[in-house]
Amino acid sequence: xxxxxxxxxxxxxxxxxxxxxxxxxxxxxxxxxxxxxxxxxxxxxxxxxxxxxxxxxxxxxxxxxxxxxxxxxxxxxxxxxxxxxxxxxxxxxxxxxxxxxxxxxxxxxxxxxxxxxxxxxxxxxxxxxxxxxxxxxxxxxxxxxxxxxxxxxxxxxxxxxxx
Numbered sequence: 001x002x003x004x005x006x007x008x009x010x011x012x013x014x015x016x017x018x019x020x021x022x023x024x025x026x027x028x029x030x031x032x033x034x035x036x037x038x039x040x041x042x043x044x045x046x047x048x049x050x051x052x053x054x055x056x057x058x059x060x061x062x063x064x065x066x067x068x069x070x071x072x073x074x075x076x077x078x079x080x081x082x083x084x085x086x087x088x089x090x091x092x093x094x095x096x097x098x099x100x101x102x103x104x105x106x107x108x109x110x111x112x113x114x115x116x117x118x119x120x121x122x123x124x125x126x127x128x129x130x131x132x133x134x135x136x137x138x139x140x141x142x143x144x145x146x147x148x149x150x151x152x153x154x155x156x157x158x159x160x161x162x163x
Contacts, residue, residue: 003046003064004104007090009083010043011071018143020070021046022155024063034059035159040125041143042132047125049112051161060107068102 011017018041028034034056038049052059075084084100091101112118126138126146138146148154 001048001107001109003107005044006101006104008044009086012041013043024067026156028063032059037159037161038122038125039145040128064103071102072100
């Protein structure tokens with residue numbers, strides 16, 4: 001899955017906004033049965049490989065709704081009006097329940113159907129910050145599952161997957 005901030009606004013350049021993502025993933029992992037296998041938080045988007053015995057679509061809908069509210073609260077508290085103004089300007093007209101739009105619509109889910117595809121997705125996720133020129137190895141990116149699977153300190157625990 002991929003979640004993208006509306007118009008690719010880079011809000012995940014500050015730790016507090018990344019922590020919103022991580023803390024809420026932990027909540028949905030512990031309380032809603034969302035298994036989080038792989039993750040990367042980039043400045044304006046997130047890639048995940050997840051699974052659940054529950055309704056993943058509903059979990060993700062709730063997750064995005066809750067994190068959007070929390071992100072907006074933090075932006076208001078930080079007086080980051082320029083970001084809020086962009087989120088207001090680019091909000092889809094049919095989104096009448098909110099003054100702002102944080103996430104682009106959809107989560108771009110893709111069913112992983114083979115080991116080769118699975119490995120390609122993991123490499124794509126983990127090498128995203130390398131390709132962007134932020135780090136030289138995937139394990140150097142703090143907001144990634146790469147370090148966890150390399151045995152380093154990690155932002156959160158991840159769920160092993162068996163194929």
